[in-house]
Amino acid sequence: MKANIPEVNIPRIVIIGGGFAGLKILQRLCKKAYQLVLIDKNNYHQFQPLLYQVATAGLEPSAISFPFRKVFQSRKNVFIRITEVSRVDVASKRVYTQIGHINYDYLIVATGADTNLFGNDKMRDFIYPMKSISEALGLRNRIISNFEKALIEEDPEKRDGLLNIVLVGGGPTGVELSGAIAEMKRFILPKDYPELDFNRMNIYLLEASDGLLKGMSKKSSAKAYKYLLKLGVNVRLNSLVKDYDGNNIILADGSSLSAKTLIWAAGIKGNSIEGFDPEKWTRGNRIQVDGYNRVTGVENVFAVGDIALLTADPKYPNGHPQVAQVAIQQAKNVAENLENIRKGKPLKEFRYKDLGSMATVGRNLAVVDFPFARFGGFFAWMVWMFVHLMSIVGIKNRVLIFINWLWNYFTFDQSLRLIIKPKTPPSIVTDK
Amino acid sequence: MKANIPEVNIPRIVIIGGGFAGLKILQRLCKKAYQLVLIDKNNYHQFQPLLYQVATAGLEPSAISFPFRKVFQSRKNVFIRITEVSRVDVASKRVYTQIGHINYDYLIVATGADTNLFGNDKMRDFIYPMKSISEALGLRNRIISNFEKALIEEDPEKRDGLLNIVLVGGGPTGVELSGAIAEMKRFILPKDYPELDFNRMNIYLLEASDGLLKGMSKKSSAKAYKYLLKLGVNVRLNSLVKDYDGNNIILADGSSLSAKTLIWAAGIKGNSIEGFDPEKWTRGNRIQVDGYNRVTGVENVFAVGDIALLTADPKYPNGHPQVAQVAIQQAKNVAENLENIRKGKPLKEFRYKDLGSMATVGRNLAVVDFPFARFGGFFAWMVWMFVHLMSIVGIKNRVLIFINWLWNYFTFDQSLRLIIKPKTPPSIVTDK
Numbered sequence: 001m002k003a004n005i006p007e008v009n010i011p012r013i014v015i016i017g018g019g020f021a022g023l024k025i026l027q028r029l030c031k032k033a034y035q036l037v038l039i040d041k042n043n044y045h046q047f048q049p050l051l052y053q054v055a056t057a058g059l060e061p062s063a064i065s066f067p068f069r070k071v072f073q074s075r076k077n078v079f080i081r082i083t084e085v086s087r088v089d090v091a092s093k094r095v096y097t098q099i100g101h102i103n104y105d106y107l108i109v110a111t112g113a114d115t116n117l118f119g120n121d122k123m124r125d126f127i128y129p130m131k132s133i134s135e136a137l138g139l140r141n142r143i144i145s146n147f148e149k150a151l152i153e154e155d156p157e158k159r160d161g162l163l164n165i166v167l168v169g170g171g172p173t174g175v176e177l178s179g180a181i182a183e184m185k186r187f188i189l190p191k192d193y194p195e196l197d198f199n200r201m202n203i204y205l206l207e208a209s210d211g212l213l214k215g216m217s218k219k220s221s222a223k224a225y226k227y228l229l230k231l232g233v234n235v236r237l238n239s240l241v242k243d244y245d246g247n248n249i250i251l252a253d254g255s256s257l258s259a260k261t262l263i264w265a266a267g268i269k270g271n272s273i274e275g276f277d278p279e280k281w282t283r284g285n286r287i288q289v290d291g292y293n294r295v296t297g298v299e300n301v302f303a304v305g306d307i308a309l310l311t312a313d314p315k316y317p318n319g320h321p322q323v324a325q326v327a328i329q330q331a332k333n334v335a336e337n338l339e340n341i342r343k344g345k346p347l348k349e350f351r352y353k354d355l356g357s358m359a360t361v362g363r364n365l366a367v368v369d370f371p372f373a374r375f376g377g378f379f380a381w382m383v384w385m386f387v388h389l390m391s392i393v394g395i396k397n398r399v400l401i402f403i404n405w406l407w408n409y410f411t412f413d414q415s416l417r418l419i420i421k422p423k424t425p426p427s428i429v430t431d432k
Numbered sequence: 433m434k435a436n437i438p439e440v441n442i443p444r445i446v447i448i449g450g451g452f453a454g455l456k457i458l459q460r461l462c463k464k465a466y467q468l469v470l471i472d473k474n475n476y477h478q479f480q481p482l483l484y485q486v487a488t489a490g491l492e493p494s495a496i497s498f499p500f501r502k503v504f505q506s507r508k509n510v511f512i513r514i515t516e517v518s519r520v521d522v523a524s525k526r527v528y529t530q531i532g533h534i535n536y537d538y539l540i541v542a543t544g545a546d547t548n549l550f551g552n553d554k555m556r557d558f559i560y561p562m563k564s565i566s567e568a569l570g571l572r573n574r575i576i577s578n579f580e581k582a583l584i585e586e587d588p589e590k591r592d593g594l595l596n597i598v599l600v601g602g603g604p605t606g607v608e609l610s611g612a613i614a615e616m617k618r619f620i621l622p623k624d625y626p627e628l629d630f631n632r633m634n635i636y637l638l639e640a641s642d643g644l645l646k647g648m649s650k651k652s653s654a655k656a657y658k659y660l661l662k663l664g665v666n667v668r669l670n671s672l673v674k675d676y677d678g679n680n681i682i683l684a685d686g687s688s689l690s691a692k693t694l695i696w697a698a699g700i701k702g703n704s705i706e707g708f709d710p711e712k713w714t715r716g717n718r719i720q721v722d723g724y725n726r727v728t729g730v731e732n733v734f735a736v737g738d739i740a741l742l743t744a745d746p747k748y749p750n751g752h753p754q755v756a757q758v759a760i761q762q763a764k765n766v767a768e769n770l771e772n773i774r775k776g777k778p779l780k781e782f783r784y785k786d787l788g789s790m791a792t793v794g795r796n797l798a799v800v801d802f803p804f805a806r807f808g809g810f811f812a813w814m815v816w817m818f819v820h821l822m823s824i825v826g827i828k829n830r831v832l833i834f835i836n837w838l839w840n841y842f843t844f845d846q847s848l849r850l851i852i853k854p855k856t857p858p859s860i861v862t863d864k
Contacts, residue, residue, distance in 0.1 A: 002586060004583060004584045004586070042851065043576065043849070043850065043851050044851075060494050062852075065852065067624075067850055069624040069849065070624070070849065073623045073624060079627070081583070099584050100584070124858070125857055126857055127857060128857060132855070133852060134854055134855035137853075137854040138854040141854050141856070142856060148475065148514045152434065152435060152436045152532070154434060154436070191505045192499075192501040192502070192505060193501070194508055195436075195511070396839050399835065400832065403831065403832065413502075416494050417499045417501065417502065418475065418476045418494055418497050418499055419474065419475050419476075419514075420476075420493050420494075420497065420565060420566065420569065420854075421566055421569075421854055422570040422572075422573055422853055423564070423566035423567050423569070423570040424560075424570040424573070424574060425556070425557055425558055425559060425560060425570075426557045
């Protein structure tokens with residue numbers, strides 16, 4: 001089987017992964033004289049910051065996903081292949097995939113990061129991760145199914161377990177998702193399920209360290225904590241999960257919680273690829289790059305975004321935070337440097353410019369850290385919505401999300417509480 | 433396990449199936465003094481007339497599905513149970529389900545109909561039916577996956593098979609879906625896949641009888657035929673499918689077609705339930721009812737919609753067409769008669785009032801048969817859109833569909849070409 005990319009006499013750049021970094025490089029270079037090959041498992045870009053709204057029935061998956069082919073519809077130099085990479089051979093400059101190999105002149109590793117269980121691998125069968133649209137949709141289906149099951153569960157303890165939801169990890173995902181679930185509990189679920197007693201439903205947010213949103217200011221961290229308590233979330237700091245069997249969560253202090261749903265947002269690790277010297281993979285499974293995002297000691301290979309560890313930026317000697325802004329800025333820098341290489345100009349070193357960070361906790365409640373100001377509450381919530389709306393790919397998606405948000409705001413009601421699963425004929429092997 | 437419905441001293445009406453008929457009865461009776469129990473496999477009502485737009489990436493599943501709990505949110509006398517019925521015991525007035533049994537005072541069988549393969553059961557593993565949102569979504573995923581596979585397929589015959597799409601059945605679903613696929617081929621696919629030669633893609637619509645849209649006027653049937661030819665669909669009348677192995681379709685005249693996608697919209701049969709005298713099940717697996725939609729010879733059991741065969745309506749001695757309008761009108765009649773029974777008034781016989789029928793073939797192309805007028809073209813297309821928009825449950829769904837349609841009309845582009853599948857942890861058994 002051949003990947004079937006035509007041979008041409010312009011440089012071929014192969015990009016592995018169409019997240020924020022990969023997509024941005026493609027957008028920057030697609031009008032230049034390169035042949036560009038994008039390899040991704042999915043046929044769409046996913047806007048991860050709003051995954052939690054898919055999980056809580058506020059947005060449709062399609063609102064935050066965008067087909068790659070639509071983005072590059074008129075570009076004849078862009079080749080998209082939906083497959084998985086098995087390994088890279090840097091000596092022969094070749095990427096091996098499930099649909100055959102592809103040679104490269106330049107390789108961009110933008111594989112991003114996935115859920116990190118920190119060694120608790122036996123829990124993998126039971127926990128809900130939140131790193132993809134498929135996972136968010138699986139979580140949405142499960143939460144709703146559990147309420148349906150609770151209606152007919154006679155054992156009160158088991159019923160409580162079906163109602164309870166535990167989130168692990170007090171970063172943006174954990175904070176935003178627990179806030180959204182708390183609002184579902186308050187505004188929607190009692191109306192949908194008048195037969196159930198929602199005083200029995202508990203939402204726990206467990207954080208191993210001593211504070212929430214560690215990447216943000218102390219002020220914002222404290223505000224987020226206050227907001228979550230106000231919404232009824234049981235926030236437990238310094239709480240480490242030891243074990244989970246699908247029913248009971250055992251904490252490091254020996255206490256336990258009963259919940260059928262455990263959402264794991266406690267950390268990430270890089271999606272590594274075979275073919276690089278193992279010593280290049282540093283902590284969190286990130287690959288060491290130099291000040292220009294070049295994988296150290298390898299020719300013509302760049303790594304960008306969550307997968308890369310760049311320690312040459314003076315302000316960030318331990319590497320950058322694994323957030324969308326870093327990925328996008330690195331992608332812009334690499335795109336510029338590829339043009340510099342082509343034109344024989346000197347390369348430009350990467351310097352991260354922190355534009356600020358933000359998180360939403362609930363209705364009218366958000367926290368924003370700008371370099372010039374820190375604030376919370378309603379205005380922060382408006383800023384959060386504006387920034388996210390403007391970052392979404394595609395005008396139609398922006399319009400549809402805006403209408404959804406307006407609707408949900410005024411009706412106090414997300415209407416996507418559907419358990420939908422695609423169905424294919426029995427003989428058709430389901431793709432991954 | 434118990435279904436857990438509280439015992440009260442008002443009549444309990446159990447409704448099996450939340451399609452057009454079941455939903456309408458619930459809406460009519462939910463403000464009256466009944467305890468209402470709805471049993472359905474899904475937690476949402478599906479608007480079947482627009483399924484074909486989900487399959488062709490024009491609408492999101494959520495746009496045409498509506499959660500039952502949202503419709504009856506404030507009704508404490510409505511109990512919804514997501515499960516399947518195993519059998520009915522009419523002697524003890526009891527419905528047995530996967531979550532336990534439920535007694536009834538009145539039972540409404542509104543189970544609708546599913547795909548009929550007319551004995552070709554060995555084809556079941558390979559064909560795509562189009563009777564549910566899950567099936568439409570499965571079809572959407574498959575069509576897009578096939579184009580991705582065609583990109584890397586080296587064997588020209590196999591590549592043609594991946595591109596070709598064959599539809600069986602020239603009723604509204606076959607006509608509307610083949611028209612929509614032809615427009616995808618014309619306006620979208622060549623832009624998404626500039627690498628593929630879409631002159632090699634053939635769309636076949638096979639109909640066993642001598643005309644399309646047999647339920648409509650001859651004039652409309654002929655117009656639909658003309659429109660489909662104009663859109664590039666290969667319409668073959670008097671064509672009967674004999675066999676299909678996932679690759680080749682064998683027709684009754686001995687000829688064959690190569691296609692990886694075979695969509696079966698050739699007929700339906702009632703979703704029967706165990707527990708009724710086998711003699712009551714008549715042709716097409718419909719259950720015989722009297723002029724009041726009561727299952728003949730059984731006390732307090734009604735059947736409505738596609739599952740019912742009512743031959744006492746003088747204008748329709750062979751039963752009514754299996755369409756939404758009949759289901760809705762029968763539901764209104766049964767709701768009224770249940771009130772008549774409660775008040776000791778005489779029952780009202782069912783008489784179907786044909787409000788007309790319509791089908792859309794493509795952009796600006798539709799056919800409409802009203803009792804007072806028959807017409808086609810752009811105006812028919814506007815009428816079709818207006819009627820369908822007004823029939824959708826929920827204002828938000830209406831607004832979102834309207835925006836989608838406007839968008840698709842002016843951009844010539846459906847943007848939902850996503851292969852999305854929910855993902856659950858390995859240990860969670862997937863529900864049906």
